Amino acid sequence: MGKDVIIACDFPSAVETLDFLSLFKGKKPFVKIGMELYYAEGPQIVRAIKEAGHKIFLDLKLHDIPNTVKRAMAVLSRLDVDICNLHAAGGSAMMSAALEGLTRGDGSRPLLIGVTQLTSTDEKTMNNELLIPGKVEDAVMSYARLASESGLDGVVCSPLEAGKVHSVCREGFLTVTPGVRFDDSEKGDQARVTTPARAKELGSDYIVVGRPITSSPDPVAAYERCIKDFVTEE
Numbered sequence: 046m047g048k049d050v051i052i053a054c055d056f057p058s059a060v061e062t063l064d065f066l067s068l069f070k071g072k073k074p075f076v077k078i079g080m081e082l083y084y085a086e087g088p089q090i091v092r093a094i095k096e097a098g099h100k101i102f103l104d105l106k107l108h109d110i111p112n113t114v115k116r117a118m119a120v121l122s123r124l125d126v127d128i129c130n131l132h133a134a135g136g137s138a139m140m141s142a143a144l145e146g147l148t149r150g151d152g153s154r155p156l157l158i159g160v161t162q163l164t165s166t167d168e169k170t171m172n173n174e175l176l177i178p179g180k181v182e183d184a185v186m187s188y189a190r191l192a193s194e195s196g197l198d199g200v201v202c203s204p205l206e207a208g209k210v211h212s213v214c215r216e217g218f219l220t221v222t223p224g225v226r227f228d229d230s231e232k233g234d235q236a237r238v239t240t241p242a243r244a245k246e247l248g249s250d251y252i253v254v255g256r257p258i259t260s261s262p263d264p265v266a267a268y269e270r271c272i273k274d275f276v277t278e279e
C-alpha cells in the first residue's frame with residue numbers, strides 16, 4: 046500500500062460518524078475506528094463503514110495472553126478490516142499468536158501494527174512506574190525491532206521517530222504516525238506535532254489525523270489539504 050491519510054473518527058456514536066463521512070460524497074477516506082466508537086456501537090459500525098467503501102484501521106490495541114489475543118484477532122479478521130493493532134509490550138509470543146489468529150483460510154490477513162510506547166508516557170513514568178530504564182526513544186526502537194522481528198507489518202510512532210524506526214527495522218516496515226497538525230491549527234493535547242508535509246519528508250507511511258479534519262469548519266477541504274501535502278507527488 047502507498048502513502049495515505051487516515052482520518053481518526055473519534056466520535057461517540059454511529060450517527061455522528063456516518064453523518065461526518067457523508068460529507069465526503071464520492072471520496073472514500075481511510076478511516077480509523079478507536080475504542081470509543083467500537084465500544085459504543087460494536088462490530089456493526091465496522092461493517093457499515095466497510096460496506097460504504099472505506100478502508101478501516103481498527104485501533105483496539107490488544108494486550109493479553111497469546112491464546113486470547115489469537116482468538117480475538119481471528120474475530121477481527123472476519124470483520125475484514127485493513128489494519129489492526131496490539132501493544133508490542135505483550136511480547137513476541139503474543140505477536141506471533143496474533144498473526145496466526147489474523148490469517149484467514151486463504152492466507153490473506155489485515156496488516157498488523159504494534160503500539161510501542163504510548164506518547165502519553167514520559168521518561169519519568171516509564172522509569173519509575175513501568176520500571177523500564179533509559180530513554181523513551183530507546184524503548185520505542187527496542188519495541189519496534191521486536192515487532193519487526195516478530196513479523197508485524199509496522200508500528201504506531203511519532204513522525205519524528207519514523208526515520209529511525211525505518212533504520213532499525215526490516216525493509217518495508219511501516220510507520221503509522223499520529224500527532225499531525227497544520228502550521229495554523231490548534232495543537233490540542235498533542236505535545237510533539239508535525240505538519241503533513243514534514244511527516245512526508247520524515248518518511249511516515251500513513252498519517253493519522255483527527256481533530257484538524259473532524260473539528261474543521263470544512264472537513265473535506267482539510268482532508269484534501271492533507272492529501273495534497275502528504276500524498277501527492279510534486
Ligand code: C5P
Nearest residue numbers: 053163164223224235253254255256257
Ligand atoms: O485529533 P488527533 O489528530 O490528535 O487524533 C490522533 C489520533 O491518533 C487519536 O485517535 C489518538 O487516540 C491516536 N493516537 C495518538 N497518539 C498515539 C497513538 C494514537 O494520538 N501515540
